[in-house]
Amino acid sequence: MTATSVEKVNGTPVTSPELGEGRPKPDQEQSSPAQQPSRREEKRLDSQVNRREDREDRAREREENRKDAEHARQLKEQERQAKLERKQQQRADKEKARAKRRKERRTAWHNFQTRLAQHMPLWGLPVILVSLVMGWSGQAGAAAHLGMGLFAAGVPVLTEGMVLTFAGLTGQAIEQGRPYRGLMRITWITTLIAATINGAGHLIEDSSGPGMYRAGAYALASLAAMILWWVAMRSKRAVLSGKTADEIARWKRLARHHPILVRRARRIADNTGVKIDAAYATAWERANGAKPGEPSIREIRASRRAEFRRRRAQSWNGQRGWRTHSDAPVAVRPAAAAGATEVPTGDDLGEVRTPVQPPFLPVALLVPGARGGWVEHRVPVLPMSAPECVPAKGDRSATTRSPQGKGAVFKRTQKDVEGSRLQAVRKLVAKASADGKDLRKHPSNRSVMRALGCRREVAADLLATALAERGVTRN
Missing domain, CATH: 1.20.120 (Four Helix Bundle (Hemerythrin (Met), subunit A))
Structure with a gap:
């Protein structure tokens, strides 16, 4: 095997042509020597490869520099944007804090004015x-x-x-x-x-x-x-x-016109714990016998007297005096119409008589009518008659009057009142006996009358009844 040297150009392993790169392959070794590249050609090829690699390296380096510059610009822009946002946030926080402090100062000033106005109005401070x-x-x-x-x-x-x-x-x-x-x-x-x-x-x-x-x-x-x-x-x-201004003025009027009832209402409210309105209603009902807004006993009696006088005025026949007569209105014969033919009537002697209509007073009498109005009432003039004897008056003994009438409810109520009064007298007698007092002298009629709030005769009768139960009599 033939050893070849490996070099690195720009980080890329390149075999050196001197050590066998340009050496032909086995199939080339069999070819003719004329087909093998020359050394100059190899250098030219190597320089082309080197230039291409240098261009690629420079392009890669420029791309990396561009990316680095772009990244630096992005970082700088982000830093500038973050700094701007921080400034805007700080400015917004300052504005928010300033608005909050302004609102707190305004709220504190308003609360101070409110608290001060509860004790003293602002326009009164210079006077103070x-x-x-x-x-x-x-x-x-x-x-x-x-x-x-x-x-x-x-x-x-x-x-x-x-x-x-x-x-x-x-x-x-x-x-x-x-x-x-x-x-x-x-x-x-x-x-x-x-x-x-x-x-x-x-x-x-x-x-x-x-x-x-x-x-x-x-x-x-x-x-x-x-x-x-x-x-x-x-x-x-x-x-x-x-309370509203109308309620305050109403209670002032009540305190001015009904001072006793207002004092009783306050005492009832203090003792029972109810409101002053309910206490005043209770005091009014106890004093007048009816709830507020309903007709009292005094008003019912006044209305009945007015009604009686109205009926008596309407039934007046023109005669003077206070003779006893019926309250029913007198039937008046209507006057004959003008131009009407009158039918003659005769008696046993055959005499013809014309009925005579009673004359009326020239001016009509105004009497009270319904709903507070006035009604014209023509009063006839009747012939004078012989005086009649005034009938004897009936029994004038005093009786208990009640506008509701003497029914079963009234009798039951009267019985309950008498029973409660008798029970109170029994307690007074028992207390005097427990204290060792002489029951022939104590309790006295005046003390019983003050305790019950009744008349002296009623107190004496109830006291005699309570003492009789104990076998004590007074002369």
């Missing part, structure tokens, strides 16, 4: 500030003029500070729904004390006309803030109560 400055400076100046020295600064701290403290406690009590009336009274008392000290100090300092004016101005300045705060607290109470 001026009042506080004048009160503090005025009291401190008056105390310093009186020779209190360094302690003069403590006078407004004690007076105005107490006013502010109690005002804050009252506002918290109103906001949390706790009792506040006692705190409100104490706040007003401390305010009046502070105003008095403020005015008296300046009056002692200068008692002339201008001094009196200055003392009054400082005293009113101390009261101005309290008056404004009191009005704001009233509005706050109305808002927290959940």
Whole structure:
């Protein structure tokens, strides 16, 4: 075997022609020597191969450089895009944070205004500030003029500070729904004390006309803030109560026109825990015998009296006096129509008589009609008759009147009331017996009457019945 050398050109193994590459193959060895390539031809071929390989290497290198440059450009573009996105994100984050801070400041300011408006409207702040400055400076100046020295600064701290403290406690009590009336009274008392000290100090300092004016101005300045705060607290109470302006005005009218019923309603609400509306309805029903909106006993009796008077007026026949007569309207014969022929009537003697129509008053009488209207009623003029004897009146003994009538329900209710009253009297007698009192003197008729809320005669009868059950009689 013939050894051949292998060289690498640009990383490609190439056999060296000197070591046998150009050596003919076995089939070529058998050919003629004229067909074998020359050394120059081999070099030419090798140079062509080398140039081709160099071109391929340079093309490959250019392609790689182009790809590297393209990749570098892409990296640079991506880096630039990322940097731009980071800047935009930072700018957006800054805008978002700025908008958030602006919103938080606006929300905080709105909440501050809301909280401040609950205690004091914004337009009232100058009044409060001026009042506080004048009160503090005025009291401190008056105390310093009186020779209190360094302690003069403590006078407004004690007076105005107490006013502010109690005002804050009252506002918290109103906001949390706790009792506040006692705190409100104490706040007003401390305010009046502070105003008095403020005015008296300046009056002692200068008692002339201008001094009196200055003392009054400082005293009113101390009261101005309290008056404004009191009005704001009233509005706050109305808002927290959940009532409308019409409801508040309605309860004010009820408290003005029915103060006793309103006090009873509040007592019922405090004792039972129900709302004030239901308590007022209960107090109204107990006082008037009917629910609110329904006709009471007094209104039913008034309507019945009006109806009776209306029937009596409609049935009036023109006669004067208060004689007893029927409530039914008098049947009036209609007047004959004009131009109508009258049929003569005769008696046993054959005389012909013409019926005479009763005359009417020239002016019709207006009487109350239905639905509050007025009805014209023509009153006939009847001939005078002989006076009749007034019938004797019936029994005028007092009876219990009930607009619903004396039915089974009324009797059952009356029986229940009597039983409950008798049971209450028995308890009073048992209590007096347990206390060792003389049952011939205790309990008294007045104490029973006050306990039951009835008349003296009824109390005496019930007490006699309860004592008779124990075998005790009173003279």
